[in-house]
Amino acid sequence: MKLTFLSLIQMYQFEGMVALGKMLNPATNQLSKSLEHAKYVIDVLEVLKEKTQGNLDSEESRFLDQTISSLKLNYVDELGNPDAPSTTGSLA
Secondary structure: OOOOHHHHHHHHHHHHHHHOOOOOEOOOOEOOOOHHHHHHHHHHHHHHHHHHOOOOOHHHHHHHHHHHHHHHHHHHHHHOOOOOOOOOOOOO
């Protein structure tokens, strides 16, 4: 499999969704939530966006923007969801 910028962003997207408790953790096959780690993933993607500005094609730029937006919206949603399982401090 050839690694592309889109697959790199997809990897972080998946990691972020696992950290938000939106997808099963493949290591444990359970839902868990680490908002701290989710915030870290969002921050990494923001740095990638900043450092690659002007070097991405339109599809890559759009996918990165959509991924960041989606993770941010889900992050805010989870901040207001105290009933979801939490594993604060652990890496998802």
